[in-house]
Each structure stands twice: as C-alpha cells, then as structure tokens.
Amino acid sequence: MDINSISESNKVIQKKRMINYFIDAAKKIIQEESIQNITIRKVAMLAGYNSATLYKYFDDLNHLKFFSAMTYLNVYIDDIPLYVKGVDNSKDIYLRIWDCYIDHSFKMPNIYYYLFFADLKKTMEQYTEEYYSIFPLNIKIDDEIIKNMLLSYSLNTRSKILMDSCVKNGIIKKEEAYMADDIIICIYESYLLKVQKKLISQKEATIKVKEYIREVFNKFS
DSSP states (O other): OOHHHHHHHHHHHHHHHHHHHHHHHHHHHHHHSOGGGOOHHHHHHHHTSOHHHHTTTOSSHHHHHHHHHHTTHHHHHHHHHHHHTTOOOHHHHHHHHHHHHHHHHHHSHHHHHHHHHOOOSSOHHHHHHHHHHHSOOOOOOOOHHHHHHHTSSSHHHHHHHHHHHHHHTTSSOHHHHHHHHHHHHHHHHHHHHHHHTTSSOHHHHHHHHHHHHHHHHHHHO
C-alpha cells in the first residue's frame, strides 16, 4: 500500500471516529431527554468539540438527528431472523418483517418519525446511502431477498422488494401487489404519526396496523 492510500485510509477512519463521537453524544441526549432536545451546541459540547467542527461532518441539525435515529434500526435488523425463523413462504416473510418493523418503530415513534418526516437538506435515500457507506450493515441472515431488502435505502423500496417476491411466487398479481403495498405503507405512516403525537397508544396501534396489513394483503391476493 502506497503513502497516498494509507493517508486516504486514515482520513476515512478519522471521519468515522468523529461522526461516532457526535452520534454518541446525540444518543446520550435522546436517552436522557428526547430527540427533539438535540441541538448542535449540546452535541458539540458533549463530544468535546465546537459547533464549527461538527458542521464539517453534518450538513445541519436534521442530518445529525437522522444519523442518530439510523443507529436504532440495528436492533430491528438484528431481530428479523427471530421473526422469520422457520418461515419459507414469501407472504409470511412479508408479514413477519412488517411485524418486526411495527414492534420496534411503535416503541420508539419519535426516533422512527425522523426516518420518515425529517426536513432533510438531501433526500432520505442519499443520507441513508451515506450512513451505510460509513457504517456498513452486518446482516446475520442468509436469505438473499431479505439481504437485498435491508441493503435498500427506503421503506418503500424495502417493502416493494418483499412484495416482488410474493408476485414472483404467484401469491399476488403484480398490479394488485403494488396497490396493496402502497396502502399498507400509508396505513403504517399514518399510525406512526398518531403514536408519535400520542393520539393512540403504542399497544393499540400495533394490534390495529398488523391486522390492517393482513386484511389489505388478503383482499388483494
């Protein structure tokens, strides 16, 4: 390895280390207060740097919050194998992975809300791709469809990949599949917002959305 390559590698390591410092500080605020209470100044002080240094690594406050929220997806991803264990039907895999996502997101609605509704300078897909380029996923599952799903950059794309498998296996027709998927995502997003605003309890929302997803799928298949 030449000197330039070593220098570039050190820069990447340093960038990841600095971003981690700021994310860890932001997560400390999330745990002690809430994601809404994160500020550039608070995070910079906790990390031991000034605000100008933080802005070298993040576009703005929402970029920082989004990266902080992304770290919580790892718990959901690690739980997927438990939800799909012993399941080989593409419809059941679709439903079980949605179950997993609902269980985790409705427990932490403020976090997952930022993954959908944050006012980002770039697109969610761009920031998600950037995040995974810095912190690659460690996927503990062999199923190629689920792997491809997890490596995609938005909920819509992830859900569509699972639905495509249902189409391929003749469980649901293509035209009905995409309409059903759109409705399911709309239902989920609507209830996530309701839970986030405390208009409905996490338990009630979880039961309803899981039931609605199955009803929609069955009506279209």
